[in-house]
Amino acid sequence: MxxxxxxxxxxxxxxxxxxxxxxxxxxxxxxxxxxxxxxxxxxxxxxxxxxxxxxxxxxxxxxxxxxxxxxxxxxxxxxxxxxxxxxxxxxxxxxxxxxxxxxxxxxxxxxxxxxxxxxxxxxxxxxxxxxxxxxxxxxxxxxxxxxxxxxxxxxxxxxxxxxxxxxPYYPDGFSKPIRLLITKKFHRATPGGTGYAKAAGNYAASLRAGEFAKKFGANQVLYLDTTNTYIEEAGAMNHYHITADGTVVIPEFTDTILKSITSLSIIELANELGLNVIQKRIKIDEFINDVKAGKIVEAGGFGTAAVISPVGEYVFEDGTSLTVGNGQIGPISKKIYEYYTGLQYGKIKDxxxxxxxxxxxxx
Missing domain, CATH: 3.30.470.10 (Aminotransferase class 4, branched-chain amino acid transferase, N-terminal domain)
Incomplete structure (x- = not known):
């Protein structure tokens, strides 16, 4: 045409x-x-x-x-x-x-x-x-x-x-980790629905949860599945975490999770990055326990707008909080960000x- x-x-x-x-x-x-x-x-x-x-x-x-x-x-x-x-x-x-x-x-x-x-x-x-x-x-x-x-x-x-x-999507750019609220009040999508689509209505439905998160000093909500068992997405981004042995873990894609092109790209770049990148279903209770035990040392979100949004702290409705690693941007998150943006800006060979x-x- x-x-x-x-x-x-x-x-x-x-x-x-x-x-x-x-x-x-x-x-x-x-x-x-x-x-x-x-x-x-x-x-x-x-x-x-x-x-x-x-x-x-x-x-x-x-x-x-x-x-x-x-x-x-x-x-x-x-x-x-x-x-x-x-x-x-x-x-x-x-x-x-x-x-x-x-x-x-x-x-x-x-x-x-x-x-x-x-x-x-x-x-x-x-x-x-x-x-x-x-x-x-x-x-x-x-x-x-x-x-x-x-x-x-x-x-x-x-x-x-x-x-x-x-x-940059965040005014502070990559220099400042964000906070996520862990709550069972809101769910981004239901099985059999439109969660895997980039549909306007999905984002309208997320606004209330985002405003709720701000009351607790958080940037976004960490969404769970409808049974409140498994981690799904981090606001409008795919969630990720990094274990103490350096493995990058992304929740397995389902029909309630949007396939982030950033996530897919990082999976495909695993060899270039020298990283082990896997996908699996992640139970929220196990995630919390592993952060407390130091088995998870970095976390954040992958998405086109921000590329990577490292999470320094998760907060709860009761006022308590959970720090990931030392609460700062971790070395592997930084490595991924620098390689990925270097590729985008032509500083690294495509x-x-x-x-x-x-x-x-x-x-």
Whole structure:
């Protein structure tokens, strides 16, 4: 499908080759343009890069009432050759289609998704922030636009991609461990549901738990399964822990856990990192006892936005807390972070072909 361009006058475009003086926030800024396409009569049509603008949808649009919406999150990085590279966007495109299947939405060809992302980045490449630790955050998403109050899958959809010039997800970056609340009050997903999809409704359902965690000085909730037996996710991230012998342990993927591309990548990088990375179901009681006994020395979360969020302390509703290791960022978490981000920023050779250069065709 041909992508048509309807661009703003170049004189209006921000040229951010001058590095911002202050550290950029995460996800707040937008570039000049967006990509949009429509699904009508069982096919994708009207692919355009247009000026960033509001959507016009009917008050009765299915997405507004029944949350038939999915999204992805990826990143692009500036390398030492002054070219922009995306990181594993093919995996994001594949996962978007998995989410689409879960919510009875149409698939979007992977190659077309990648072309849409790269075309948009190329058009707005002058928005890339020249600042240490910065990136272009990529947000592809799809939603139903049918004007219908019946509970059924839509027949018309809009697919879009927007870009956000961003600094680190956490203002303190990788320098400060986070705290997680261990509670049995909230559950992220139920078996047989949409937990494995990156569905908008899943994140709406997580907000209350996140606000509850803040009351205890925690950044997020450590979600358990519906039986309160096994560890599942850490807020919007996959959880991990590291044992005293250096083994990295990630909860086994189920239909209630989103397959983090960061987790999958770290599993695939095990040999390069010289680490033993395994997946298994982790009982929360055993986890707590092993942290107390010093058998677990590091822990945290894996995810695209923050890459790694080390956990220094787990807190409980009764006011007690549990420190992991010495409460600071551990050497293995640091090693993973430095290797992974070094790969993303082109400081470490990409042996797996995960980075894809954004060709200069439209800028």
């Amino acid at each position: 041909k992508i048509n361009l309807k661009l703003k006058d170049s004189s209006e475009r921000l040229q951010s080759q001058l590095a911002p003086k202050e550290k950029l926030p995460f996800g707040k800024l937008r570039t000049d343009h967006m990509f949009v396409a429509d699904y009508i009569d069982n096919e994708w049509k009207n692919a355009h890069v247009i000026p960033y603008s509001d959507f016009s949808i009917a008050p009765g649009a299915i997405v507004l009432h029944y949350a038939q919406a999915i999204f992805e999150g990826a990143k692009a990085f500036m390398h030492p050759d002054n070219e922009i590279y995306t990181f594993r966007v093919d995996k994001n495109a594949e996962r978007l289609n998995i989410s689409a299947d879960c919510l009875c939405m149409p698939n979007i060809p992977v190659d077309f998704q990648i072309e849409a992302i790269h075309t948009l980045i190329d058009v707005d490449r002058l928005w890339f922030p020249l600042q240490e630790g910065a990136s272009l955050y990529i947000r592809p998403f799809m939603f139903s636009v049918d004007d219908s109050l019946g509970v059924h899958p839509g027949a018309k959809y809009k697919f879009a991609v927007i870009l956000s010039p961003s600094g 042996k797996k072909g995960w980075l894809k250069k954004v060709e200069r065709k439209h800028a």
